[in-house]
Amino acid sequence: MRRFLRENGLSLTFGALFLLTLAGQAFAGRAQVNDERLADGLEPVSLLAFVTSSTFGVDVMENWQSEYLQFFLYVFATVWLVQRGSAESKELHQVGTESDEEQRVGEHARPDSPAWARAGGWRTTVFSRSLGLVMGTLFLLTWAASSVAGWAAFNAGQLRDHEDPVSWADYLGEADFWNRTLQNWQSEMLAVGSMAIFAVYLRQRGSPESKPVGAAHDDTGETG
Amino acid sequence: MARMRVGPVLVTGLVVALLGAGCASSELPGVERVATLFADPDGDPAERCDLLAPATEAALTTDEGVPCPEALPGLPIGAGAVRSVAVWDREAQVQLTDDTLFLTRTDRGWRVTAAACTARPDRPYVCALEGS
Incomplete structure (x- = not known):
């Protein structure tokens, strides 16, 4: 235990x-x-x-969707974008999806590699992108849930204020929906961007999110 | 960056998010019944006043300077057929052919918060009877 x-x-x-x-x-x-x-x-x-209530539902879902968006974008963006000196980035010359040998797929799989990494075909294609696909799917699901819960909460407020309720399609054009969405998105983009830069110059001894304390500032992709 | 764990709680969240709409549909008959009883001009004024939300009844007696059962018959409350009922969380709207009523759910059941309401484009209804 x-x-x-x-x-x-x-x-x-x-x-x-x-x-x-x-x-x-x-x-x-x-x-x-x-x-x-x-x-x-x-x-x-x-x-x-x-x-x-929809009030609690939308307050929870609007935050969940932005967190999954953050990880979805980060997983995909870090395939193609690098940051010199950052522990959050891979080496500058590794931009892209890399070779099968580097990724240990197909004939380059090792004995302990997952079965779908070795299988080839569509299974390896899907497994090779499964982290981003799951994060992206979770983002879409939670964003949709956020829109439904937000719609219900918005309409409850409309009735409380003696106004007519709106359709879901109309709610998607309401400032309430986009204010809830964008205020969460902007904070996630700030967190990711600042972490990428902070990880160049700052250290946290023992954390895999940081380079080793003695690593050079321009040492990219090393974690310790 | 901390790695987030993907948990089964997501399904629970989705259910909670959609719960309001599911519960709302079961409330429609109760809302319609209260609205119809309240809008019945032949109903007992005292019983109709019992169907008002406390803040709305208090505003009426304060504004009119007489008890609710005496003030209520003088208001232009519609008595037409129900055209539509909408329920969202603890709030509801009943459209009659000649009026619009707003209701809220209380511990005593659904109660009317506003009646004798006239629609205005892109603005709240203006209501002859509503809480302050």
């Missing part, structure tokens, strides 16, 4: 932190909504009613 915890500490810790912060968001979000409802002369809602 102790060994399992040690060997999976990263995913278990972030999984637990995710659940804790999601619960915190539920409590804080409910408090905010109830403040607004009381100010409007409406009854407060229970925690269960809040976490099953």
Whole structure:
């Protein structure tokens, strides 16, 4: 058990932190909504009613979609774009999808390579892009969920303000949808861009997200 | 950059995101029933007032200076057939042939927050009866 915890500490810790912060968001979000409802002369809602509401749904989904967009773009962009000196970038001469030998696919697969890396054909083609495909799919799904939950929350607000509800297609043209979307996207682009640059000049001893402390600033692609 | 774990919670999130629409459809009969009872001009004024949201009833009695059952019959509330019902989360709108009503869900069931409403292009309805 102790060994399992040690060997999976990263995913278990972030999984637990995710659940804790999601619960915190539920409590804080409910408090905010109830403040607004009381100010409007409406009854407060229970925690269960809040976490099953479109208000909570869109607040969660709008953040999830941008996180998956960030990783989707980063996975694909780092195939073709490099950053001299950054631990987040590969070597400058490795731009592109690289050779089969470098990627250990097909006849270059090793005994411990995944079966689909060795299989060739469509299976190797798909497996070679599976990380980006899954991230991209998750982004599209969560963005779609964000649009549906946002639509419901927007229409609830419309009715609360004594205005007509709108169709889903009309909601996609509303400022509310694009403000929610873009405010999350911009923060992800900032985080990725700044990390790529910070990793050139700054170090975190022992972290694989950083170069070794003594690595030169123009040493690209090394992690330690 | 930290690697994010892709978890099965995504499915749960999608279900939660779509839950509102699913629940809303089951609320339609209740919303329509309250709106119809409230808009019935032959109904008991006291019972109709019980169907008002507290803030709306309070605004009416304050504005008119008389109890709700006395003030309500004087308002231009429609009594036509129901044309459409829309429910989103805890809010609802009922379109009658001659009026538009807005409702909210309370612990006592659906209650009317606004009635005798007239539409305005790109602006909120103007309502003769609504909470302050």
